[in-house]
Amino acid sequence: MDLSALWTSAGINIAVCLILFSLYSILRKQPSHVTVYFGRRLSIGTRKINSLCLDRFVPSASWIVKAWKTTEEDILAIGGLDSVVFVRIIIFSLRIFSIATVTCVFIVLPVNYQGKVIGHKEIAYESLEVFTILNVQEGSKWLWTHCLALYIITSSACILLYFEYKSITKMRLAHVTGSPLNPSHFTLVVRAIPWSPEESYSDSVRNFFMKYHESSYLSHQMVYRSGKVQKLMSNAEKMCRILKDASIEQNHKPGLFHCGFCGAHGDSFKILSHESESVRGKSSLIDNGLGESKKKVCAAAFIFFKTRYAAVITSHVLHSSNPMLWVTQLAPEPHDVYWSNLWIPYGQLWIRKMATLLAAIAFMLVFLLPVTVVQGMTHANKLQQTLPFLKGPLEKKFIGQLLTGYLPSVVLIVAFYTVPPIMMLISSLEGSISRSGRKKSACFKILYFTIWNVFVMNVFTGTIIDQFSVFTKFDSVKGLPAQLASAIPAQAKFFMTYVLSSGWASLACELMQLYPLLCNSIRKYIFRMKDWAISTMSFPYHTEIPRLLLFGFIGFTCSILVPLILPFLLVYFTLAYFIYRNQIINVYITKYECGGHFWPLVHNTVIFSLVMMQIIALGVFGLKKSPISSGFTIPLVIFTILFNQYCRQRFHPVFKNHVAEILIDMDREDEKCGRTEEIYQQLHAAYCQSPSTSPDSSTAGSHHHEEDSIQDPENVMPGKEPGQVSPSWSIASTFGAPVPK
Structure with a gap:
């Protein structure tokens, strides 16, 4: 895949986003769609329907200004602590990937591009591999820049994680003390x-x-x-x-x-x-x-x-x-x-947990089929061999770029729409007695499912498809570790288009609320039902948190290997900041509180992403024969694990148990004020x-x-x-x- 194919995919997604953003800014002003775009405000009776005027049919960015001006205190009052934690995930991602983008684009990317392993072409037709670490020669003295970027990203992430964990822990304690009659x-x-x-x-x-x-x-x-x-x-x-x-x-x-x-x-x-x-x-x-x-x-x-x-x-x-x-x-x-x-x-719970675990694993294995199909679509030469009738269309430049650059990620996204309801059903059968516990369990399953299928299996299946001839020769099996170590930068084309399609376009669809909009139109114009027939929704944390963490995982693991992906991720998190704040303000209501219980999952996933980034970098440095960079990376892995253990000892117990001194003080205050009866x-x-x-x-x-x-x-x-x-x-x-x- 060359740069022109990447720009084709980017152009399609930018056009889709602009169209949907413009449509949203018009539809949100129409009284007939007020229940779709202002469900939360309708539920508390604060939304006023504007009279007929020309401004209702002109696109505007007023919703972006409103989302920007809304403070964290407003988010806390509107959506509760869980909404604040969700927004904090986006803010953390914006901060760390801003640092990573500046570091890798201005330090690592030029080193990758100036390598001499892959020959250069005209800039518009340059292969994406030219901008990856694959283009750096073995034993190059410039590999220290990748190690330096690794240290900057890891140190910044740990510092930001520490302050976020500390701040959210304080907010959780304040949440407990602020609800004395819970x-x-x-x-x-x-x-x-x-x-x-x-x-x-x-x-x-x-x-x-x-x-x-x-x-x-x-x-x-x-x-x-x-x-x-x-x-x-x-x-x-x-x-x-x-x-x-x-x-x-x-x-x-x-x-x-x-x-x-x-x-x-x-x-x-x-x-x-x-x-x-x-x-x-x-x-x-x-x-x-x-x-x-x-x-x-x-x-x-x-x-x-x-x-x-x-x-x-x-x-x-x-x-x-x-x-x-x-x-x-x-x-x-x-x-x-x-x-x-x-x-x-109660005696059935352990059986249910084992059965649901096996069901989730079986579903992950079944999902290998669409993943393999998607990876096959990214290789034009393999497509021509498997499906000869596509040879003619693939020779046309635009169609070839569309089929191999944009369509694979779209197919995978459509297939992934089946994952959340199935995982929620499995989590329901698991036996949780709370709705929040069921959502948290589904969030875990969807996160592991997406990381496994989008990242791990796409890397492996892409490598197997691309290097299938290697596996047919016995003496080439010794080179298998080298092939797998270079698989991630080799799959840069897929990850970039996936960020564009599943990231940018999905945010635009979230803003448009396509499914509620369709249901509202059917009820109004086909069944002639009124606005009161549609009720509001709670925030889908079990689908959106895994999505954010997946893109964070891709960003960390690809940062020094494929720096070109970081600007696209930065745009995604910027759009997410405005869109999700708008949805919390206007669309979703809070029916119950988890008390910020999603943050430990976020922290552990970020730590896992950092360790994976370091281990992959360690393998690449070994393949590039840079012992100095490898030697400096090992202490970084140890430091990250020790930092995680410290946070688990310092902050995590507050999320698992209630603090006795706080509860006793609250009990004494109730007794003192005569609120016990x-x-x-x-x-x-x-x-x-x-x-x-x-x-x-x-x-x-x-x-x-x-x-x-x-x-x-x-x-x-x-x-x-x-x-x-x-x-x-x-x-x-x-x-x-x-x-x-």
């Missing part, structure tokens, strides 16, 4: 409650904790597996909400809403509104009338304690000589509870397993990932704060309404 601080989840023929699960829990934790135990709440009646009630309540909104719309536009089959007017439906508590009360009466036969008590319960400190201490001790009984852990936040997995017997009353109502949140309902009970989709069951209506439940409507009034004739 019910999860007082609550445990106990699982594997032993069955007894003499007493119920509830009596067993009460007797056990009264006996062994009498001074701190407050009360408990059993987890039920709801029956079909509650499922029907939940579905009926959803229908009632739709009919209620339809009747309100009919009052504004009489005679325009008709029943689809019989032509009756919409006002035939008479639905009375009630408070959500009344519906909950009616459902409880129904449950009491049906008795326990319609509800199955699970071997799990929420245990409420009088103090935060007592809850934390109780969660960390063994409660039985059999570690598989009376297993406790701190409860998630009420909105974070994933009710379906609370039913899973108020807290106890809130605890009893916090973890309410009502029909609308019942795990057996069609919303929370299925493995559909409601917080990541457009049709979120936790509807946030205009004028309500995020997390508020929309009013429930009486079911009996629906069935009592006159039947259309």
Whole structure:
């Protein structure tokens, strides 16, 4: 691949980005798309629809200015600590790759270009390998510049990581102290409650904790597996909400809403509104009338304690000589509870984890097929041999550049769209009792999956395809390490086009919200549904964090080998800074908090990327016969590992456990201010397993990932704060309404 093919790919992606950015700046001003681009602001009732004017149809960059002016305090107030951590990932990437770009472009790139291994051509037709370390001769005295760049990048990354970890740790502690009435601080989840023929699960829990934790135990709440009646009630309540909104719309536009089959007017439906508590009360009466036969008590319960400190201490001790009984852990936040997995017997969890691990590995192996196809597309000569009918089109310059430079990365991106939902499904089956835990597990899996398939397997398959003839000769097998050591710079063309296609273009698609926009258009213009039918989404951390970390991994490992990739990465992180801030401000809402738990994953991935960069550089220095550079690289690897161990000892425990002195001070402050009774009353109502949140309902009970989709069951209506439940409507009034004739 030469520079002209790279500019072709860059030109296509720049044109796509400019078109989508212009369309976004126009569509966001249209009232018909306000639910797509201002979902969060609509949910709190702060978005005003502009009147008809010419400015609505003229592209503008006002959203960029707004994203730039928004402070970190505003992001914290809008999206919570997790949003701040996500933005900090982008800022860290911008800082470190700015340093890497300046260092490598002005020091390393000229050394690579002035090498004499590969012959030079006219600049427009220069091969990309000319700008890589492959062009540096063996034993060259200029290899010290690569070692110097390695030291600058590693030192800068470690310094920035230290200050970021320290700052985010302080914000996490402030997050804990800033939420004194968080019910999860007082609550445990106990699982594997032993069955007894003499007493119920509830009596067993009460007797056990009264006996062994009498001074701190407050009360408990059993987890039920709801029956079909509650499922029907939940579905009926959803229908009632739709009919209620339809009747309100009919009052504004009489005679325009008709029943689809019989032509009756919409006002035939008479639905009375009630408070959500009344519906909950009616459902409880129904449950009491049906008795326990319609509800199955699970071997799990929420245990409420009088103090935060007592809850934390109780969660960390063994409660039985059999570690598989009376297993406790701190409860998630009420909105974070994933009710379906609370039913899973604790003894099944290790089987599920092993099964999901095997499923993830199997999926990674199956995905080798599209990776191999993509790498085959990047080699024009191999394509001509495999598919002779492409020989003619590939001889045409533009088509050849398009097929080998741009199309492979697009094919891989399309294939990768199947990864997040499959990994989320696997993580759901794993058994996490919190939605945030499920997302974090999916984030781990997607990150490892993308690094393995995008980086490792593309390097290996590309090398095998390019050097297949080498493997057919026995005496060439000894040169296999040399071939693999030079594989990364040899695949520079693929990584650059992947950054352009999966990076720049995907950010433009994220800004446009193509899938919500399509759903909104279908609902409005085909099904004639109104804006209230679409609810807001939570931020997809499990897909976006792995994407950022993957590009960071590619940037680190390719920095001194392929310096030309760094400016493209810098542009990507700059676009990401503005686009994701805009999405946090306007689009996504926060339904629950992880407390910054994603940052340790980010830190570990950056350290892994640095070590991989150093090991690859060590191998290249060995192949280039530069013992001095190799000798100076070894201490750098040791220093990076020691730095990681220090951070794990200094900061990571704060993310794993709560700080006792902070919890005790908060308990004493509550007792001093007389808030204990108020807290106890809130605890009893916090973890309410009502029909609308019942795990057996069609919303929370299925493995559909409601917080990541457009049709979120936790509807946030205009004028309500995020997390508020929309009013429930009486079911009996629906069935009592006159039947259309």
